[in-house]
Amino acid sequence: MDLPLFIKALGLAFIIEGIPYFLFAEKMPQVLEQLLDKSPGFLRKLGLTALLSGLVLIYLSQRF
Numbered sequence: 001m002d003l004p005l006f007i008k009a010l011g012l013a014f015i016i017e018g019i020p021y022f023l024f025a026e027k028m029p030q031v032l033e034q035l036l037d038k039s040p041g042f043l044r045k046l047g048l049t050a051l052l053s054g055l056v057l058i059y060l061s062q063r064f
Contacts, residue, residue, distance in 0.1 A: 021028050035043070 020031075024031075038046075
């Protein structure tokens, strides 16, 4: 495993996760409250979609 690459990827993930909280700080509590109303199945599908999208992006970036 390439540890420096892993640390860079983790840092990028933190940056991407932090962007909505920084740019839309006023709206984020409402968004999080809306997520509380969603079923676990919906959240699982949302997470799986994000996971698969990330894998596809990584695959495509390695391929091209």
